[in-house]
Amino acid sequence: MSRASAQAGKVSRRGLLLGAAGAAGLLLVGWGVIPPRSRQGKPELWSVGEGEVALNGWIKVLADGGVALAMPRSEMGQGVHTALAMLVAEEMDLPLARVQVVQAGADKIYGNVAMFVASLPFHPALSEGAAPPFKVRAAEWLVAKVARELGINATGGSSSVADAWEPVRAAAATARAALLGAAAAQWKLPVAELAIVEGMIRHSSGAQAHFGQLARSASATPPGTVTLKAHADFKLLGRAAPRLDLPSKVDGSAVFGLDVRLPDMAFAAVRMCPVLGGAPGAFDANVALRMPGVVRVVSLPSYAGSTAGVAVVASSYWQAQQAVRALNIAWRHPVGPLVDSENIRQQLLNEVGTDSGFEFYAKGDVKAAEAAGSRVVEAVYDAPYLAHATLEPMNCTAQVRPDGISLWVPTQVPQMAAALAARVAGVRADQVAVTVTQLGGGFGRRLEVDVVGQAVRIAMECGGRPVQLIWSREEDFGHDFFRPMQVARLRGSLSDSGELQSLSVASAGDAITPRWLARTLPALAGPMDTPDKTTAEGLFDQAYRVPHQSMRHAATRHGVPVGFWRSVGHSHNAFFLESFVDELASAAAVDPVVFRRKLLADAPRHLAVLNLAAERAQWGQPLPAGRARGVALHESFGSIVAQVAEVSLVGTVARVHRVVCAIDCGQVINPDTVAQQMEGSVVFALSAALFGGVDIEGGAVKGGNFGEHRLLPMAQAPEVQTHIVPSHRPPAGVGEPGVPPLAPAVGNAIAVLTGRRARRLPLA
Template sequence: MSSTKQRPAGGTEHPRNKQRRRFLLGALGVTGALVIGWGVVPPRSRTGVPDMFPASPGQIALNGWIKIGTDGTVTVAVPPVEMGQGIDTAFAMLVAEELGVPLDRVRTQTVTRERIYGNVAALVDSMPIHPDDDGKPWARALRWMLAKSARELGLIITASSSSVADAWQPLREAAASARTILVEAAARNWNVDPGAVSIRDGMIVGPDERRLPIEHLAGDASRLRPPSSVTLKPASSYTLLGTPAPRVDVAPKTDGSAVFALDVRPPGLRYAAVSLCPKFGGTLARFRESAVRAMPGVVAVVRLDGLSGGPCGIAVIGEHYWQARQALDSASPTWNEGPHATLDSDRIDAVLSAELAGPRDGITYRTQGDGLHAFDDSRGGSVIEAEYRVPYLAHAAMEPTNCTAQVSGGRVRLWAPTQAATLARLVAARVAGVSGDQVDIEVPFIGGGFGRRAESDFVAQAVSVALHANGRPVQVIWSREDDLRHDFYRPQVHARLRARIDGTTPIAIASRSVGQSILAQELGRTFGAPGIGLDRYTTEGMFDMPYEFAHQHVAHLNVDLPVPIGFWRSVGHSYNAFFLECFVDEIAAAAGRDPLELRRALLRAHPRHVRVLDAAAQAAGIEGSMPAASGDGRQAYGIAMHASFGSVAAQVAEVSLQDGQVRVHRIVCAIDCGFVVNPQIVGQQVESGVIFGLSAALYGDIRIAGGQVVQSNFTDYPVVTMASAPLIETHLIASAEPPSGVGEVAVPPVAPAVANALYRLTGKRIRRLPILL
């Protein structure tokens, strides 16, 4: 069960905290060349021209985002991939509102090539800039230059909960531009002032209520020069945006007509099954190739070289998938185990523990006030310290890894469930030995991405297999076991947090974490480039904490381990929120203060965060301070608040113990994500994030033994089921700010909210995930 409510904003923002803050950004050179090279280039328009969005028969393109059909339908370009988060609906709503057409007449079309569709917001937010520094000249200049660089790069990627935030301005401008030239065409046709013409419900309306369908003037409008500037509708005139409009993908996803990546069926399709080396860094020694080729339906046998960070192995191409799978079972491969055959979870724990206790400092991402000197022995007060650990986690999307590829006539065609079309094109071209212009990509619906589909190993693998298919398309399908054992996992991380408390006032906080760098691995896999050291994902949610400790120090030490890691829903926020929010509760206990009251006190200059925190507490029935465990001592509340991807979320968890097992009865979530385009979809994403985060908190734990992953399916890598899911209540804070992230922001607060509730219930601190009592 779930519910979604909108709450008034209330209050005003206070001035930014003026205390001195400093970043150590020695590795800024990762984008330095781009910034310098493009610093003098005029900003690239993101509205584009009609040729960028080619019209099919019966369509007329008005710019790079909007096409009008002769039947009155409006088609909007959608660069992000729809994987359940409601992107298609949000984009359709933005255009329908600004253009003045009914939502049911808007269609969406995935686009994967032009630079105007590149994700600007994701790159702009990639640098470790504290939100309190956003208004400073250096931060504004850096963001401006990064935005220009992003426009030139044109990286089409669905990541960082940025799709709606990124499209908010350019998509509305494109719709307003289309509206302007349609109005101009009508005004010329009627010989009236354009100010007397408008568009309502898909009809161009002029003086005396004369009307024409927009499709009647699309041709005339396309021949007009687009306006150099447009006036966007004010929010006060919205009739669609901000409403729980029905999703545009409901019908195809309920009647079975929706096409996911596993559903594509190009003519002449063959199928491939794979057997992948189970060991990290292992290689194929030998297999019974003659036995495989003798099996019915076998078309080809391919050795896989482990491209783009993927594993080595064997692929069998068959006329049907079952034939390929059965033939593969006769391969009996023998593997060279490689250099990591003895790696196990205990060894990884020992390495991380030793590094956490060792002398290496790592990279300092933030220091404020006296930094670490605030912990000198000469200072007064008391110091508390705690160590936290989180494990490797798999993505475990419902749709296993797959990709369909065709190499024919010097061109590559992909039907790829990718979150990063630009990178997929680059990798496919490299494997096939063609230019990027010779690669065409179609992106179907994706049955769950969570960051796994931002990788391109499965694309490289599919293209390498298709090279042996005599020009026919091949659909490469992994089993569930392949998917879980050959993932790019969320990294295992250890952290030590310290705080100095003067009386009842916490005055200093320090965090030092150790773990692998996602960015370093990603750069190596995709570009063959070495890591640069700096990786904001390692400390996001920690270095940019809103809590106003006078003295702060946040550092991370990158540790090299052979386990493949990658982006996982909410990335570093997913574990740094657990570290920080549990530790804030520990600080409150040591200072003799209520954890809710302490958070309010530490957020005096951040009323937005306080507003969200109070909304969650009040909705959960908490007034003033956190209540003690229930009278029978078997049920309690825990609270956590975390800011990520431009949004703020707070959650209250209602938890009990039943026969020694943790039972989460209710999660109350308040979220400020800027202007809410569709409250129903935001509510769905909050619910999804809560279930995703709760599954990780209660069960998620990828274990390593003998140099390979132990888990293989949902039997030993469980997730929260419908029967065990809590009641989820979502409360949306009204805001006039532009939309910010939604898809990932409900994940980080879940684990600490549950852990803090369990402490109030049992008196035992939870400092390691998954939660084991």
């Protein structure tokens, strides 16, 4: 071939590649403008009993006139089963007690779209404005479409109500319209003359019927124009309502993962290599097999990020646990240096001094502002690894039969649990049936499916016998997917008059999302890491008006398994930023609340929340001797929370007496639930702020139980007062936004008491 011909061949191949890329781009654009997949779903998604009629994928009418709601989200104490049932009761004018919650199937209509849209790293000034730029609207449209196609059912990101706000209400309103249409046709009356009162369709003539008597006709009646209720017409939403899950939790009938009992069920206990990433070497299984009740010893490889280990199956959990502890296992450590948390901390401290990483947000000219400012304030903050410490340890019950697999598991991701079970057993995903039990705490830990892979592998060795795998507390703490250690260097410049002119933040720490995708959704995990919003959230997207800004994060990878922890990056980034804002206020000799008010001139929602918290906490009023107040404001998951903490010191430990919370979470579904979540968030966050931290030496986690990982005693729990800012905006998150402001509010109060700034967690 001549040189000219060879060159022509190169050009031709390049042209083919460009042509293919162009064609792919056109296909993507064409697909993008197609209307998104409907989330109504078909009645065929339901299994129906005697007298029951499904009207769409979400709503089934029961024979007695009640309604069943297909529930795709997991209940872990956040009240989601009640909240989504309230949406249905409101739109259908039905008493809440008449709405029954039934676990949804695996159809794509139940996927969590809002969670994926919220992962886009846009600054709120762009995404929440009156007219978001085209790139924001296009990205949100495209991600929402992809999320609908994927249909991933996940309970996380404080997104359950936000995601259900439109599809569940629309499904209920559609069912309502069809029922009214069926009554109108049957009674030969205009629809406009009919009314629904407490689940009964009535007419002034005396005609009436409950939903069950009209459901069959309604299933064949086109609903016509469907209109969602206006805010002014709400009768239930925004008012306190009893939790649907409360009676069963009071009388003990609620079924958590550990409560599952099946005929001929065996129990399994596990020991994983104490060194993260290690594996078992030689051991004598007969030591365990000779012990009472023991039926199997199973070696376990790594599943979905777990550390390899050994399991023992026995007739009782006690027998299994005693036997697995008796094994003398020669552990094999991973190749290379063993992880050490203090070494990692030093590496992160070095990293934030280099201004490396991805810049999530930039505005103005920070360097010029610093050069022109009268004073530059700089501080370095850091936060440790944290364990989830769910009160119900990790567990899963699995039964493997020739025709398929059954799982009973407290999980936030049932589809991912089914997918991993199918891969482990070599069956199709549709051969896996998942029963989601109540969750004894989630906090993001149950977004992982490692325990499911282990349970299925163990059950494969048990000849069809169901096996319940339970982790000991020591295994739970030693093999968590920890909140990442993170370090941040913050710099701010002040003008002669004390105005904040510039703010720059450089942070460093492991990125969660790419690691989570790789172990739970390997098909979606790409070969390269993309910028992970969770690393910088709460820093790059803060609402303060600062003319010159730079927010960057260096995503590291230190070999420690990391995962989503309640409020994720906000949990430590709020501590960094809100503590530093107090430092800036002190440098400017301005009251911390007054200083923040000036910075929120362009953020009326944030300002209203701050003012409400300060007013109800009586900011500026005298306190008893030895007490001080600290304030913090933070937006996360669409909600804005301000907290004022009243603190004293007992020796070197802070004692928090009262926390005043103000929150704007959009449209409130159940105000009692909002208050409960703020109270729970404060106690959860206070345990972490005062005592939380995981140390790793020689690749192994130090401390294996609550003796070393302290929780806040009930006697030291503060009084928590919650005040809600009324709003007609769509609902936002509630389960997590109360966590981030707590640590900085307490830290800021400690600084007032001691005159010293605590820049490292835990505060004790």
